[in-house]
């Protein structure tokens with residue numbers, strides 16, 4: 001089954017479960033959210049933080065890449081990066097930081113490339129850096 005069809009199937013099944021099992025209300029625990037078809041830990045974290053205001057640090061491939069480039073993690077997996085970010089930053093900042101990193105990444109630190117020297121953040125943090133940072137794979 002291709003990805004599009006898989007997503008459609010998951011969305012259909014997820015809607016049925018929310019309607020039947022959760023009385024048409026989006027569940028507000030990680031455990032229940034992650035039991036839904038197509039909902040992994042990252043999506044559950046986004047829902048918990050952005051809808052319910054529960055501290056979470058959703059790590060997608062973009063946040064993973066930026067965290068590596070900025071020296072916030074040396075982890076090769078999003079799971080390790082999430083753990084490292086949660087250790088580094090106080091809980092009350094997690095929800096906002098997640099969005100700030102995404103927006104900063106869109107503006108300056110894209111997947112396509114890293115000059116290594118021109119962006120404000122790295123200029124400040126790594127003034128002697130001369131070339132792009134090579135990221136480990138997600």
Ligand code: SF4
Nearest residue numbers: 069109114116119122
């Ligand atoms: S120099 Fe720019 S693109 Fe490279 S890691 Fe720093 S912020 Fe990201």
